[in-house]
Amino acid sequence: MTSALLTDLYELTMLEAAREAGTASRRCVFEVFTRSLPEGRRYGALAGTGRVLDAIAGFRFDDADLRYLRGAGVLTEETLEHLAEFRFAGDVHGYAEGELYFPNSPVLRIEGTFENAVLLETVVLSILNHDSGVASAGSRMITAARGRPCIEMGGRRVHEDAAIAAARAAYLVGFASTSNLAAGAHYRVPVAxxxxxxxxxxxxxxxxxxxxxxxxxxxxxxxxxxxxxxxxxxxxxxxxxxxxxxxxxxxxxxxxxxxxxxxxxxxxxxxxxxxxxxTGDLDEHRVEELKDVPLDGYGIGTKLVTGGGHPAPGFVYKLVEREGADGTMQPVGKRSASKATLGAGKAAYRMRVGGRAHAELVLPGEEEVAEFERELTAELTSGTSHPDWARTSLRPLQQPLILGGELVETLRAPERVEAARIRHAESVAELGIAADDGPDGPVAIPTITDGTEAARLLG
Structure with missing residues (x-):
């Protein structure tokens, strides 16, 4: 089975209309982000990126897909012929799987023509929203467990395919094992x-x-x-x-x-x-209540695999930049109340002071990044800067995942998960959140969208 029909019809009707209007070949930049975190969540944990890459690689319409679409009678024969040749040929940059995210973190940036990139929206969001929902809840449970091993055992509470993805996401954020044999076979997650x-x-x-x-x-x-x-x-x-x-x-x-x-x-x-x-309907709050009890481990199911009350983190896939009629790239974004979008493709950095995460720096365009770096350099050489500037560093968060339609890395599925597991542990440690702080609290670090605001934060 291909991943091409794991999408919504309007992706295909938009493509057809854009082709008829002559705008389908315009270069575009889409970004995946969430506008906010669920109340009480200090951070989100990104999971599913590896599965997204596999879905993009397999996103093509085979004969069975095309027969179904032809029978549905919703697309022209010309569009169907175009879909028969579809291959994603653009670029994808994103946060490493296992990384933490915050409001407006551009965890994925997809660049290509409109007709090439718009079709990926549903499958990308389906995977990231599910897997990150599980991972974000699971990461809180691991912190609450204070080093006691946790077993994922929620396969009977979700769709059979979702159960495998949930076990993968749970292991990624620190769970020791799973009861799901399919997750063990495909991702080499230890089974118990x-x-x-x-x-x-x-x-x-x-x-x-x-x-x-x-x-x-x-x-x-x-x-x-x-x-x-x-x-x-x-x-x-x-x-x-x-x-x-x-x-x-x-x-x-x-x-x-x-x-x-x-x-x-x-x-x-x-x-x-x-x-x-x-075991028995545990979540991070119940695990926290048991912190002083002589228990040696936890088996967690329903509350984990359903996202701990927040099964979808709210990731959206938005067009933020597109080619204008004059051939130049132009920032675009919604202006509607509560759903406004910051236009332009953005670079993201974790701003650290003394090795501790201090802010999420999300700057639109290369010039904003260059301006902040110039300001940082000037402060360091002025001799009158705030002492924290000397201990400040920027950790780039985005990395190339697909270039020209080709995967940048060729790790096997289990190797991807192990790398993400390490990345997640390092990112959580960078926040400096202690288990005794409790599961809930304010967002751990602010998201900053201009360089001067970052300077004010330190000053």
Missing amino acids: GTAAHAFTLLFDGEEEAFRSQLASQGAGTTVLVDTYDVEQAVRTAVELAGPELGAVRLDSGDLGEQAVQVRALLDSLGATGTRITA
């Missing part, structure tokens, strides 16, 4: 899983169920202990497995109170190395 309540209920007694699980999976397995009576289940499991029992899992009830009781019981039975894992 032992037994559910159904396994215990299959047997005539809990002891028989535990004995069978231990015989099959070994003493290092994780035993689910809340099917009947938690205390009795723990005693039975330790009696059968000995102190080498790997872990017990709590899935219901007052997890905090039970964890304290189970830890004391395990220790009294000599199973001091047996871990306690908690």
